[in-house]
Amino acid sequence: MDAKSLVRDILRESIDAKEKFLSSDKNVSIVARAAEAIAEAYDHGRKVVVFGNGGSAADSQHMAAELVVRFEKERRALPCICLASDCSAITATGNDYDFSRIFSRQIEAFGEEGDVAVAISTSGKSPNIIEAVRSAKNRKMVTIALTGGTGGELAGMCDMPIVVPSRVTGRIQEVHSAVIHIICKIVEEMAGDVHR
Numbered sequence: 001m002d003a004k005s006l007v008r009d010i011l012r013e014s015i016d017a018k019e020k021f022l023s024s025d026k027n028v029s030i031v032a033r034a035a036e037a038i039a040e041a042y043d044h045g046r047k048v049v050v051f052g053n054g055g056s057a058a059d060s061q062h063m064a065a066e067l068v069v070r071f072e073k074e075r076r077a078l079p080c081i082c083l084a085s086d087c088s089a090i091t092a093t094g095n096d097y098d099f100s101r102i103f104s105r106q107i108e109a110f111g112e113e114g115d116v117a118v119a120i121s122t123s124g125k126s127p128n129i130i131e132a133v134r135s136a137k138n139r140k141m142v143t144i145a146l147t148g149g150t151g152g153e154l155a156g157m158c159d160m161p162i163v164v165p166s167r168v169t170g171r172i173q174e175v176h177s178a179v180i181h182i183i184c185k186i187v188e189e190m191a192g193d194v195h196r
Contacts, residue, residue: 010170013168014170014174017164017166017171017174018174018178020165020166021175024165027162027163031162031182032186035183035186035190036190037116037159037160038144038183041116042079042187044114046112047079047080047081047110047116048064048067048081048115048117048118049080049082049083049107049110049116049117049136050063050064050080050082050083050117050119051082051083051084051106052084052120053121053126053129056120056146056173056176059120059146059173059177059180060082060083060084060085060118060120062177063080063184064081064082064085066180070188071184071185071188072185072188075191076191078187083102083132086106089105090102093105093106099127100128100131101128102128103128103129103132103135104128104131104132104134106132107136107139108135108139111135111141115136115142116143116144117132117141117142117144118145119133119136119143119146119147119158120145121145121147121152121154122149122169122172122173122176123147124147124152124155129154130154130157133145133158142159143158143160144158144161144162145157145162146162146164146179147161147162147163147172148165148166148172148176149165149167149172151163162179
């Protein structure tokens with residue numbers, strides 16, 4: 001194995017995945033719409049809940065931290081709850097019910113009409129993510145998906161499906177990370193400079 005060649009190959013694949021995503025005006029438009037929907041929810045005193053499994057759980061924590069704390073500039077703290085962070089609630093739900101309800105149960109507790117649910121799944125097929133989106137839709141929440149490949153069942157369920165056209169988990173997650181940064185940047189600009 002030539003490590004230097006592997007570094008170059010993976011970086012090229014990551015760039016190619018982003019360029020392919022960018023080449024679709026539909027993708028650009030839906031990311032912009034998702035950011036605007038989140039900013040509008042904040043303008044109306046609503047909140048965001050974000051969730052995913054594994055690497056997507058880490059992306060969920062990342063998004064929540066950027067919105068609650070700050071991304072690039074000083075502004076008011078924005079309410080965003082990562083449902084993948086509460087290990088007590090997750091393990092209690094998994095034990096008392098089953099793993100497919102670890103996020104939907106939390107949405108039952110925290111989700112309200114007009115809130116935004118951001119579901120992250122590289123495959124779009126994770127049963128617990130799909131169950132959580134069902135719960136969010138029952139509560140009349142706005143639903144955004146970050147997914148990959150063909151989008152799976154998840155893409156068809158959500159108001160704004162952001163689908164990365166790749167089948168490689170790492171490349172999908174790298175585009176998701178860029179999309180999260182873009183959304184946070186737009187939301188932060190729309191939230192204004194006021195720190196309240």
